[in-house]
Amino acid sequence: MKTKPLSLYWKCQLIGWTIASLYWMLQGLLTGGFRLDLALLQLITDVLIYVLITHLYRNFSRNQHWQDLPLRSLFKRILPGIVVMGIIYTIVTVLKLYGIRLLFSLNSPQSLTDFFKENGLGIFMAGIRLMAIWLLAYHLYHYAKRELRLANQNAKLELNFKQAQLDNLYMQLNPHFLFNALNTIKSLSHSNPTAAGRGVDLLSELLRAGLYRGNAMLMPLEEELALVKDYLELEKMRMGERLTFKIESDASFSSIPVPRMSIQGLVENAVKHGIAVKKEGGFIHVLLSRKSEQLCIEVTSPGKLSRDHDKAGIGLTNLEERLQIIYTGNAQFEIYENEEGVCAVIKIPLR
Numbered sequence: 001m002k003t004k005p006l007s008l009y010w011k012c013q014l015i016g017w018t019i020a021s022l023y024w025m026l027q028g029l030l031t032g033g034f035r036l037d038l039a040l041l042q043l044i045t046d047v048l049i050y051v052l053i054t055h056l057y058r059n060f061s062r063n064q065h066w067q068d069l070p071l072r073s074l075f076k077r078i079l080p081g082i083v084v085m086g087i088i089y090t091i092v093t094v095l096k097l098y099g100i101r102l103l104f105s106l107n108s109p110q111s112l113t114d115f116f117k118e119n120g121l122g123i124f125m126a127g128i129r130l131m132a133i134w135l136l137a138y139h140l141y142h143y144a145k146r147e148l149r150l151a152n153q154n155a156k157l158e159l160n161f162k163q164a165q166l167d168n169l170y171m172q173l174n175p176h177f178l179f180n181a182l183n184t185i186k187s188l189s190h191s192n193p194t195a196a197g198r199g200v201d202l203l204s205e206l207l208r209a210g211l212y213r214g215n216a217m218l219m220p221l222e223e224e225l226a227l228v229k230d231y232l233e234l235e236k237m238r239m240g241e242r243l244t245f246k247i248e249s250d251a252s253f254s255s256i257p258v259p260r261m262s263i264q265g266l267v268e269n270a271v272k273h274g275i276a277v278k279k280e281g282g283f284i285h286v287l288l289s290r291k292s293e294q295l296c297i298e299v300t301s302p303g304k305l306s307r308d309h310d311k312a313g314i315g316l317t318n319l320e321e322r323l324q325i326i327y328t329g330n331a332q333f334e335i336y337e338n339e340e341g342v343c344a345v346i347k348i349p350l351r
Contacts, residue, residue, distance in 0.1 A: 009058075013051050020130070021046040038104060045100075049092055054134055057085060067142045074139060082132045089127030090120060157217065157325040184238040195237065202234040217326065218257035221288070221295075225249060228264050228286065235271055242281025243271070249288040256295055258348065259322050266299040266344045269316070274301030274342060282341070294347045302341040323348070 021043040028039060061067065066077055098115050181203050188196035225247060236243045263286065270284050282302035289296045323331040323346065332347040
């Protein structure tokens with residue numbers, strides 16, 4: 001059976017405390033009275049005890065999620081932590097040294113209190129130095145690692161967002177979409193100039209949303225829904241009675257930030273794969289509701305899922321990745337069939 005290799009943490013623990021103990025052993029060798037058996041015992045007990053102390057601290061800090069704190073808040077906890085760890089180091093070291101002296105009958109009999117008064121301050125200062133080095137090295141390593149991870153996540157999110165912008169722009173600049181929209185506007189210009197003018201406004205707003213809305217990855221729900229309404233209204237001009245839709249949302253949701261172009265992407269999919277392919281068209285229902293501490297966004301359209309629906313398209317895959325990164329795994333996306341057709345659902349945390 002293949003053994004699992006030691007992690008970097010355990011390698012650093014064992015190597016670091018072994019080097020420190022060897023340094024203390026060298027000091028004993030240079031000062032005289034060196035005993036190999038005593039030195040080996042000191043080395044083994046030093047490594048075991050100080051690895052245990054620092055490992056217990058590591059478990060405590062992880063349980064308190066200190067690794068997720070900003071640097072300033074982290075230092076406010078590290079400084080008293082150094083003092084506490086220095087005190088623990090002093091107590092354990094004094095007891096260890098005193099016990100070894102009793103075991104090996106070293107020097108004249110001395111009470112624990114006298115031994116502590118004689119050596120306690122020096123041991124405490126050494127403990128403060130050692131624990132300061134250990135705590136700072138441990139936390140700064142994890143802080144740097146977290147910053148690199150966040151930088152990678154932000155870079156990935158930025159790329160996904162750019163892809164979403166390109167997908168959205170492609171949909172808007174798609175020759176079929178533009179041809180259909182312009183053809184609809186042209187036909188309305190003779191029969192209904194007012195509607196034609198409205199179509200021009202809707203098309204320009206959709207293009208503007210793809211080109212000039214900046215790099216914001218989140219936008220207020222009311223703005224996202226306004227974009228969805230513009231898109232559906234423009235498509236309804238083309239499809240007429242074949243397309244009907246309804247958007248239900250509570251006014252209290254209007255300022256909730258949602259991933260930009262997320263609902264619009266689901267609605268575009270619903271039109272493309274649900275309405276456009278059916279001769280009789282169908283009904284698109286966009287419903288927003290609050291369930292527990294989540295905002296639930298449901299887009300329902302007619303049709304059926306294809307057999308390979310698990311292999312999501314680029315747009316849906318991009319949406320899932322953006323949700324994963326923005327909400328750190330606390331958002332959900334799913335698509336399934338129900339009695340009304342196909343339902344795509346996004347659930348995002350309200351906090």
